[in-house]
Amino acid sequence: MASYSGRGVHGQVVQRLGARIVGGHWAEGDVLDVRALGDELDVSLTVMRESLKVLAGKGLIDARQKRGTYVRPRSAWNLLDADVIRWRMAGGDGERLMRDLTDVRSVVEPAAAHRAALRRSDADLTALDAALAAMERARGDLAAEADADAAFHRALLGATGNELLARFDLILEPGLRERDRLVHAHGDADDPVPSHRRVLDAVRDRDAPRAELAMLDLLKKKKKKKNAAASRPPGD
Template sequence: MAAYSTRGVHGQVVQSLGARIVGGAVPEGATLDVRALGEELDVSLTVMRESLKVLAGKGLVDARQKRGTFVRERRHWNLLDADVIRWRVEGGGGGELMRDLADVRSIIEPAAARRAALHRTDADLEALEAALDSMRRAQGDSADAAEADAAFHRALLAATGNEMLTRMDLFLEPGLRERDRLVHAHAAAGDPVPSHRAVLDAVRDGDPVRAELAMLDLLAKAVEDVDRLTGRSAAPTDSRPSGRAR
């Protein structure tokens, strides 16, 4: 999912203002002096207005008669937007975001792996194997590794045979890509292939319990990798179902 802020002068303005808002430099409720900001950033009012439309689409700003353009409360922000996620990380909110992502993944992905083991097709297995091969080849290339990782989890959701679960990639992938960008850029991160291979093998064997537990192990390793690289200690994000062996 390409970030808007990579696109030309409009993207530079979106990047600058968005990062200030999400990072807290421009507080919630603050009224923006659009003309002054345009002069500061050396862009026309037309560029400012178009850029503010983009930020409005992300839920960050709004405009009202007599009040002007202002920063909306955080509860209105699209926290799943790829740019907003990146700005949170750049603004020092990466630890909280990664903990939230780990919690959400611990709810969705073990259940998805369990269902995938019951409903996967030969085409699903081929897609998972191809993503794992790409992950193996991408060792040392953080961008390719992140793309391969995202492709694997996208294929796993598709293997559930549930259209709504399949589209959960739109929900999970922006945060997952930011997490992978952080982890795969560091040599200290562990090899992700074995944990993903364990999930694929269980799905291929049609073993739903093993697939679920393998995904829980994968997610636990993902949390450990982020904690090791950020120096933070996240709270546990899952508990194993009682009565099941590790």
């Protein structure tokens, strides 16, 4: 499910309640006082109910007669949901999440690069070229670099011609942005363009094995930088 956060009043309520649940404010099985929460957030009962439906769709809560609305166990959460990923990062579970995302990327993205080299179209190359050019222009601008990085990986997934792989950007993008934030915050960022260009060149040449290896090298490099930044004490 795509991110719901920020979409008007409903989005704000979803954001606040979802962050509390994922952050551990309520434990598994805790019953939510819907009316009291509505009063606290200064929203109508209708808004509360609609917001709770969204959270139920993410697996965070459920409702039963005679029991009310309660927090579901973590095993029921949709951990691939973009909002749940974002809330985990903000709620103190970021290290575990980043480790898991790194593992997922190491499985998915080299294989995606391999397939992209075999299946890419001219339109895909145009999108990849544009993302790489944006990356070059963005040097020193954290937000712009993160946008360009995300655009490159999104275009690469799209170039596989596989609709399911293409939607993996919903999972990977929050992790990409958090990794970029960690690395840049500690001054450990280096030039990302050469490693991304090697992937793109291999995809352009339709050299699938080289594209896969280039992506593996890119991910290893980023993992090393991310781990170095995350291991430093705050303020270093």
